[in-house]
Amino acid sequence: MTNGFVVRSLEEVRFWSRIMKEHSLFLKLGFRSEDTQLIQEANGFYAIFENIENKSHAYTFDVDPAVIKRFNEEVHQAVSHIWVFKRKVLGLILTCKLPGANNFPLLVDHVSREANYFRNRLAELNTGRLEPLPDAIIDENVFFLRIMADHAKFISHLLDPSERKLIEQANNFSQEFDQLLFQARDLESMRPQSQTLPLLDQFLDQNRVSVKSLRDFKKTARELIEACRIKSIIHPLLADHVFREAEHFLFIIDMFEHSLTGKPVPKMHPMD
Numbered sequence: 001m002t003n004g005f006v007v008r009s010l011e012e013v014r015f016w017s018r019i020m021k022e023h024s025l026f027l028k029l030g031f032r033s034e035d036t037q038l039i040q041e042a043n044g045f046y047a048i049f050e051n052i053e054n055k056s057h058a059y060t061f062d063v064d065p066a067v068i069k070r071f072n073e074e075v076h077q078a079v080s081h082i083w084v085f086k087r088k089v090l091g092l093i094l095t096c097k098l099p100g101a102n103n104f105p106l107l108v109d110h111v112s113r114e115a116n117y118f119r120n121r122l123a124e125l126n127t128g129r130l131e132p133l134p135d136a137i138i139d140e141n142v143f144f145l146r147i148m149a150d151h152a153k154f155i156s157h158l159l160d161p162s163e164r165k166l167i168e169q170a171n172n173f174s175q176e177f178d179q180l181l182f183q184a185r186d187l188e189s190m191r192p193q194s195q196t197l198p199l200l201d202q203f204l205d206q207n208r209v210s211v212k213s214l215r216d217f218k219k220t221a222r223e224l225i226e227a228c229r230i231k232s233i234i235h236p237l238l239a240d241h242v243f244r245e246a247e248h249f250l251f252i253i254d255m256f257e258h259s260l261t262g263k264p265v266p267k268m269h270p271m272d
């Protein structure tokens, strides 16, 4: 017999622990060679999250929920620590203590927001306190639309300046998602009156269309980078990382759609 809490916990930890592990690598690659202390700390976090990821895959869905509750607490601790590390790095960059390092401040802030999101998810799972559906729909979309808008900006800024066409496309996505984010914030400030079924359903439909096309753009970028067909300083793993985060957002949108309207959730994320 499978338990909903166990399934949701393991799925969440499997997805986000890999993300946290990769953040450690990206941060490390952006430090200067003399920042040995920071590089060591990043390596430490890589090992911690790799271990958590392995453990999360070793558990099966029929494990005792009490075991997963303790596991979630352990992961929560580790995520709190990497959040502190990311905010420390942000502080060092913004006070010009790391001149010449290669992590954008917005990227460091971005990865710390993702850590904070993961930490909140773990706390929600363990306490069993979930937001009412209409609030969750608005809050999750506000969070992920900003994440998507940031991704478009990172891609634009990490492409070689000579890749004019691709930069233009990335900038268009950046604008599109900034606009969607503002719309989401408008819906947020109009609540609870804005939380009608037709408005929330339309909100999800509109966001899904844009996330799908951004997801496809990221997929193309990833393939071009892997085949060495474009000039950039984007790590192939970063291209894959932002692609997976878009897929995750699409999955969340479909889950909400299902809860809202009863429409079936596709099992995998079909490429359409």
Ligand SMILES: [Fe+2]
Pocket (backbone or CB within 6 Å): 019, 023, 111, 114, 241, 245
């Ligand atoms: Fe990320």
Ligand SMILES: [Fe+2]
Pocket (backbone or CB within 6 Å): 110, 114, 147, 151, 242, 245
């Ligand atoms: Fe991200």
